[in-house]
Amino acid sequence: MDMNDVKKRGLVLLGCGKMGSAMLQGWLGQGLPAASVWILDPRPNDWVQGLVAEGLHLNTDLPDAPAIVLIAVKPQMMEQALPVLTPLGNGRTLFISVAAGKSLAFYEQALGADTPIIRAMPNTPAAISRGITALVGNGNTGDGELALADSLLQAVGQTVRLENEAQIDAVTGVSGSGPAYVFLMIEALAAAGVEQGLPADMAMQLAKATVSGAGQLAEAADEDPAQLRVNVTSPQGTTAAALEVLMDPETGLTPLMKRAVAASSDRSKELSK
Numbered sequence: 001m002d003m004n005d006v007k008k009r010g011l012v013l014l015g016c017g018k019m020g021s022a023m024l025q026g027w028l029g030q031g032l033p034a035a036s037v038w039i040l041d042p043r044p045n046d047w048v049q050g051l052v053a054e055g056l057h058l059n060t061d062l063p064d065a066p067a068i069v070l071i072a073v074k075p076q077m078m079e080q081a082l083p084v085l086t087p088l089g090n091g092r093t094l095f096i097s098v099a100a101g102k103s104l105a106f107y108e109q110a111l112g113a114d115t116p117i118i119r120a121m122p123n124t125p126a127a128i129s130r131g132i133t134a135l136v137g138n139g140n141t142g143d144g145e146l147a148l149a150d151s152l153l154q155a156v157g158q159t160v161r162l163e164n165e166a167q168i169d170a171v172t173g174v175s176g177s178g179p180a181y182v183f184l185m186i187e188a189l190a191a192a193g194v195e196q197g198l199p200a201d202m203a204m205q206l207a208k209a210t211v212s213g214a215g216q217l218a219e220a221a222d223e224d225p226a227q228l229r230v231n232v233t234s235p236q237g238t239t240a241a242a243l244e245v246l247m248d249p250e251t252g253l254t255p256l257m258k259r260a261v262a263a264s265s266d267r268s269k270e271l272s273k
């Protein structure tokens, strides 16, 4: 099975809200025809509704054996939403779930023990093909299925393969939820700039460009982030003064981030109970 199969046999999205739309936007941008896509969503957004004019199938009957079903409803809606997909279980259709906390065993029970299922944790920068998705498959997925999921997910950014399913809780805490921490960092940096006397729009422009530029530099540079940080920090200079606050072993960013990531990972574990 390859991307041509997906074009021919179809891709079904169960739920097309923020995450489903972000990924679909990436796939359409990479050349997947709208006519190869089926969406089930009771209240589709305007953008999704607009795609019907391009051939997208919205809340219609599904193909008999689509190549892929992407499950992107909230974990709390799963029991209600999933039964419509059970006729596609135990067959040739590869299921990919991006739902936090819903285990491979849960889907095997709901869709059939022979169903090939991949659990994936993407993030919203997928909308501009700058996401990162971690994935792990059940016993019915082989190299072919994982390679297909990889190539589909690489259309919206980077991918990493997990060694075991338990790692996905930590991934959720780091990169699944992570964009929200970075957006909060932008908000907080801009607010701090305003407190130091800058106009709000200028403070926001400075904060966005700084986070975006630093992120791109961290990815592009040969040096690691610790060295890049040192490169900004003149001895007894301004950055050193700020880092004394941010690197405090008790009240600084590291213990705070550890608590935040642990809270997200713990919630992911809780959702799977």
Ligand SMILES: NC(=O)c1ccc[n+]([C@@H]2O[C@H](COP(=O)([O-])OP(=O)(O)OC[C@H]3O[C@@H](n4cnc5c(N)ncnc54)[C@H](OP(=O)(O)O)[C@@H]3O)[C@@H](O)[C@H]2O)c1
Residues within 6 Å of the ligand: 014, 015, 016, 017, 018, 019, 020, 040, 041, 042, 043, 044, 072, 073, 074, 075, 077, 080, 081, 098, 099, 100, 121, 122, 123, 124, 176, 177
């Ligand atoms: N957002 C992220 O950054 C992110 C990252 C990684 C993984 N995820 C996972 O992605 C999934 C979706 O999250 P989201 O943020 O995209 O949530 P969302 O914006 O609420 O999207 C879910 C969509 O599913 C629709 N829906 C509700 N009931 C349905 C049903 N019975 N059948 C089909 N569709 C139904 C919702 O419609 P209504 O809005 O009308 O209820 C909504 O459009 C979650 O499981 C989450 O854990 C999200």
